[in-house]
Amino acid sequence: MKKEKPIIESQEEIYEGFFNLRVEYLKREEKAMTYTVLDMKADGVTILAKKKDQYLILKEYRHPLREYIYGPPGGRIEKGEDLALSAKREFFEETGYEIHQIQYMGAHYPMPSVCDHKIHLFYAPEIGEKKKPHRDPFEMMEVHFFSEQEIFEKVKNKEKVDGNLMVLFFYKNFLSK
Numbered sequence: 001m002k003k004e005k006p007i008i009e010s011q012e013e014i015y016e017g018f019f020n021l022r023v024e025y026l027k028r029e030e031k032a033m034t035y036t037v038l039d040m041k042a043d044g045v046t047i048l049a050k051k052k053d054q055y056l057i058l059k060e061y062r063h064p065l066r067e068y069i070y071g072p073p074g075g076r077i078e079k080g081e082d083l084a085l086s087a088k089r090e091f092f093e094e095t096g097y098e099i100h101q102i103q104y105m106g107a108h109y110p111m112p113s114v115c116d117h118k119i120h121l122f123y124a125p126e127i128g129e130k131k132k133p134h135r136d137p138f139e140m141m142e143v144h145f146f147s148e149q150e151i152f153e154k155v156k157n158k159e160k161v162d163g164n165l166m167v168l169f170f171y172k173n174f175l176s177k
Contacts, residue, residue, distance in 0.1 A: 006028040011025065019041055021037070021038060024037055038117075039115075045120045046122070047072055047074060047102070048121075048123050048124070049091065049099055051126065055148065055151065057165070061140040071162025072164055072168055075093070075094070083122075087122040093133060096131050097130050097131075099124040101124060102123070103124075105175070123168070
């Protein structure tokens with residue numbers, strides 16, 4: 001079966017910065033469409049980490065929502081940076097905790113309908129020593145520890161939870177076996 005793709009007749013960068021925003025003009029079977037694409041310019045990492053029988057979860061301010069939501073630590077991969085080192089760096093910067101043992105679980109695309117962003121998923125079975133985090137000025141977050149059941153209760157109770165957290169648990173509980 002031939003996998004058909006639309007023809008990109010033209011494209012225009014309309015914003016360049018932390019991410020780029022591009023408008024593409026597509027054509028398929030004599031029909032035309034304007035498509036807006038968010039180019040993240042870098043992949044990301046996110047980490048599910050444990051301390052004894054509890055998981056480290058952030059309650060972080062997310063400006064597009066204008067609220068705090070629960071989610072895992074993570075961030076962008078620096079150009080040329082090793083994936084595992086990126087995960088450890090982001091984890092330490094946001095939480096102040098070191099992690100030594102880390103396992104790659106896979107990757108996912110959280111919003112492929114508008115964005116090329118790929119997020120690499122890691123699991124750390126034990127958190128190390130706590131030091132002072134190195135957060136950016138607008139990284140406003142609190143570190144919490146919850147059991148898996150408590151996290152799922154938050155979802156069940158319709159509390160705001162970052163989808164990456166659910167993907168991490170899916171990979172950990174179903175795909176890593």
